[in-house]
Amino acid sequence: MNKKLVGACIIGQSGGPSSVINSSVLGAIKTALNAKEITRVYGANHGIVGVLNEELIDLELEDINELDLLRFTPSSALGSCRHKLKDPNVDDSEYLKILETFKKYDVRYFFYNGGNDSMDTCNKISKFCLEHGYECNVIGIPKTIDNDLYGTDHCPGYASSAKYIATSLMEIYLDTNVYDYGNITVVEIMGRNAGWLAGASCLAQISGFGPDLIYLPEVPFILEDFVDQVYEVYKKRGKALIAVSEGIKDLDGIYVSEYGQQGKEKDNFGHVQMGGLATYLAQIIKVKTGAKVRGIELSLLQRCSAHIASKTDYDEAYMAGEAAVVAAINGETDKMVGFECSRENGYTCKTKLVPLSEVANVEVKVPAAWINEAHNGVTQDFIDYLLPLIQGETELPKENGLPRFAKLKKILVDKK
């Protein structure tokens, strides 16, 4: 544990947006504004890139009412980035720049709100500060709709996406079920390597208005079995609704979405850009069954649909931001806030701290025992785990029948 520090703080956001990432930032900002140990509250403009470029947002100039709307506003209000810091042993120039910014603005607290890659960034900065004798408490605030962070029961952002996915699947089920002719619909859901999001479609099954089959990336995807399974459902019901994770891979570990697509772009982290899988699978099924088919990609909508966010999710996201600041002013550093939950005698959730080194770059997958034997659905355990997280409706204020999202001024501090 670090000793108690007095100085400025920087709060940054990184990676893909979510419906509740700003609720975490709000929790951190408000707690920081009230903490006597924190002398100034800065936002990093576009995450670590803002720190590198010395672009700091003066959060104390924001209207408090607009700040409060962050609880309901999707996406990353401070701006995000996908910048990957180099290995400090190979090239430490960026770390030196970060340290320089920290020193210039007397930054003694750094809060970084993001997923796996962001926790890695957080961990590296924390270690670098320590090695260079610069006292700065670094705490990661978890965020990822993918729900794949280690050391926490679940990740803020996941539940709101899950609620959107389950609700949308129910609505798509009803839509595709009305005609007197057969049809098969494939819905592609985000999730590169973990099936938490595609698996969330199981909640739609509770009502009977859910997908017939669910395919996750945790188990190998065998195209022939898939076609047979879809055909079986179609023969019985005259329709079929299928949820697939974008990240399904075959026995050789090849992403099915890459079949026939050579030379696809990779992002800065080496991830392949996904998309088009639903249409591809739908066409394959069409050949086999002759049915009318449709591929639907939930795309960005599944990660930014704040209009149907889970109240439990944004309250917990806020709590995570709050806990990060409290931990840091108590002298904690190099940790991520995690959730410890109980589902016995009702659902409870409290925060805990997890060493960043344990979290960084680990991807938590759906447990094998939660996937059914046929590899085309999930078990009751998945439902029991997820259901408490999507409870409660959003209290997002409306203006003219449309969401009233926060509008920040984002005034940058003069460079020193």
Place this chain on the structure above:
Amino acid sequence: MNKKLVGACIIGQSGGPSSVINSSVLGAIKTALNAKEITRVYGANHGIVGVLNEELIDLELEDINELDLLRFTPSSALGSCRHKLKDPNVDDSEYLKILETFKKYDVRYFFYNGGNDSMDTCNKISKFCLEHGYECNVIGIPKTIDNDLYGTDHCPGYASSAKYIATSLMEIYLDTNVYDYGNITVVEIMGRNAGWLAGASCLAQISGFGPDLIYLPEVPFILEDFVDQVYEVYKKRGKALIAVSEGIKDLDGIYVSEYGQQGKEKDNFGHVQMGGLATYLAQIIKVKTGAKVRGIELSLLQRCSAHIASKTDYDEAYMAGEAAVVAAINGETDKMVGFECSRENGYTCKTKLVPLSEVANVEVKVPAAWINEAHNGVTQDFIDYLLPLIQGETELPKENGLPRFAKLKKILVDKK
């Protein structure tokens, strides 16, 4: 005007689903159940196909609480169809079958809930009954998210889709705006020949979180101009969000979505199947700008997202169903219920009746004066027209944090 009749009624649904089509059916069912002139209340299983096959749903066996949930349940609860009746002068066999069903079950009231094609069906049946001396009052209940029916201020179903589209565009705007690098997003919105739905994205512009450019099918789409206009926005803002109607056509009247796609399937009405346009346009922009691009298709979600339905819309949809039954028992026939609205001194809406022959097969487009000179946006008139229609939030009951949609028993009457 027909004389007052006593007998059974059939209520049917046809064409694509909407978020509020069942609210209209509920209005019709409840009014019919209470009308002393109506002796039995039947639903047509899959619209006119159910009448042809003598598949009638006994609506009096449904639980009243489940029926009441129809107000909030998307899609067509009685089942829909896309069956096109032949020209009776060429082949009247289907009309004779319909007449036979009507006679067998003493059907004196027929209510058909659908869009342009359904109003044509309605009109033909009405005329056929008249010509064959069979007294049956036939009233059309309007439904189409496309908002292209003649003789009404707007169509039930449109506003809920508009609310979904505007909200989603705001959320997509926020999502695509967070990164420190440029990106361009193209969102494809339904609407074969009328731009009402794509135009609805203008509501997102009110908040500043809307599309930069909007392209409607009412004006020719010139690919070169489109690319230039997107590039201009991108140069200024570093981002661009574009809403396009699936039905945009070039100067030769060719659908842009058909470029390079020979031999596409047509449905029973001769409509070409749409899709893939957003990705196509995004790729074209990528070549020109080098920007990161993404195509998003709102797909079925825009017509069935009852979780974000407009209260104004489902209340009016109910009113239309109610008005249809009231008109029929008052002796009206061969009419469609329409809306007469005023937007002066607040918004008011009342029902009226329009002759079906005037409505059938006419498509109402967005007025030319409501499209801007550059053909890439709409005017304030469009906003003033649409904004009152999306007011009010849904009161959809939830169970386990998910929608509690109606579950009808749909018990078929024994064939006579």
